[in-house]
Structure formats: C-alpha cells, structure tokens
Amino acid sequence: MGRPDFTWTDLKRPRRSANIRAMRWRQSRASQNVQDYRGRSTGGGGGMKLGLGAVVLAIIAYFVGGPQLVMSLFSGAGSAPQSEAPVEAGTPGDEGGAFVSHVLGDTEETWSAIFGQAGREYPAPYLALFEHGINTGCGSATSAAGPFYCPADNKVYIDLAFFRQLETEFAAQGDFAKAYVIAHEVGHHVQTVLGTSAKVRQAQQAASSEQEANGLQVRMELQADCYAGIWAHHADRARQLVEEGDIDEALTAASAVGDDTIQKRIQGHVNQESFTHGSGAERQQWFRKGYSTGSVDACNTFQ
Secondary structure, rough: OOOOOOOOOOOOOOOOOOOOOOOHHHOOOOOEEEOOOOOOOOOOOOOOOOHHHHOOEEEEEEHHHHHHHHHHHHHOOOOOOOOOOOOOOOOOOOOHHHHHHHHHHHHHHHHHHHHHHHHOOOOOOEEEEEOOEEEEEEEEEEEOOOEEOHHHOEEEEEEHHHHHHHHHOOOOHHHHHHHHHHHHHHHHHHHHHHOHHHHHHHHHHOOHHHHHHHHHHHHHHHHHHHHHHHHHHHHHHOOOOHHHHHHHHHHHHHHOOOHHHHHHHHOOOOOHHHHHOOOHHHHHHHHHHHHHHHOOOHHHHOO
C-alpha cells in the first residue's frame, strides 16, 4: 500500500512535565459526538443479556478475528443494514460515558491538528454507546462483537461491559488500556478517511489465498495500533495527559491480546498464517513507534 497523497508534519514535542502522575482524562476536551443509546430499545441484541462467556467471546473476536469476523459472526448477515434512529449527540453524564467522551475528544484534538498541518479538515467520527445490541450501517450487532468501527456510517460502537471484562478476564488494567482501544478504533476511521481501508479491501478481494488476505488485515490492524500511538504521543507531549505508566498499560494490553497470546490460550498452539491482528510483540512495536514519533509517515505498515 502506498503512503497518503499528502505530506504529514510532525508536531513539536514540548518537554514532559515531571509532575504528571496519571492519565488526566478529565482535563481533556469532551467530545460532543457521543450518541448514548443505553437504556433504549435498540436492535441487534434481541433483549439478550451479556454473560461472562459472551464477553470473553467478544474480546477474543475483537482482538483475533478482526472487523470482518466480528460483523460476519454477529451482524445478522444477509439482511439489509438498518441504522438506529439517531439520538442527540453530546457528553454523557455518567463516569464511563464521560471517560469515553473525553478520550474521543482528545483524539479529535490530535487528528484535527495533524490534518490541519496537511491543509485538510478532519471529519471526526461519532461514537455510539449501547447495551446488548444495536443496528448499524454495517448491520445488526450484539455486544458480543466487542468495540468496532463501521465505515458505512463513520461511527465507533462500544458497550462499556467490554471494558469491565477486559480488566477482570484479561488483566488489562487502567484507564489507558481502555483509551488505547478507543484510539485504535478511531485509527480505523482515519484509515477510512485516507482511503487506506478501501485499498485493503480491494487487495483482499484480489488476494490469491486466505493467508495473503489475512496478512493485509494484520498490516491494517497494526497501522491502527500505530495511529493509537500517535494519539498517545500528542496527548502526552502537547497536553500532558499521560505518564509512562499509562503507556505501559497500553503496551501490556497490546501484548495480552496479541494473536499469539490468544491462540495459545484458546487452542494451545500458535498458527501464524491465521493471524489477523499481529502478535503481541508486533502490536507493542507499532504502538510504540507511533508514540515515539508522532508521525503518520512512520506508520506505513504496508512497506
């Protein structure tokens, strides 16, 4: 895959404050692009409550299966996509909703600045909070799909139950582990805006084997990890929201949910040909690369 058709400029790195002790997400700007469907009767879930097994399956599907698997398993494939009636966007008042809104708002700060330096406007995505299930532009999804980005309606979808189980079952602790997931999904939105996602799908359709198609998917997922690192870079250097301990939380989460780690846990062995997100070490490597450089040019995983 080629690089974007315009030049990116790295942001200047202000000196790190020695007084930072934790992720200061409340000091970031809250996004007004959050649509809160929680407590509403929405599609996709059929009233199903999300049990432990379903959440664990969600985490496995999210981190191993990739967006194609997620949607094919849980979207009611074969039916025409039907999005929910829109709700007024804003900032939820509860702790979990506020956290998501502030992290999303900070990704808007990062990508608006980067796009602006390239002479372009960043079309920020919406984020939908839901419970149990929801209709999307990509199809009907239950909470078992885990967090995902739908390019058809340019929205990130999250059931907060995923975050709670991520902490308890996969030991991915801390606010920054959750922020990393949000920033990764926003990374997929950036890929859609730049046209990378469309190029990857086209190349996958022309692939001569499933292994080749999976390899392209791995590169796209690793790039989204790198883009999440770019957000962390600017959240840290430009706005002093994080400290190194927070970055370690993201790296620990990336390692814990690598394809190799999950495959060992589920099937007892590793099959690299079936990777769709990359190994834990690869995910750490690309997140760290985005974090250390803050440059989109450094995130060309298709070279």
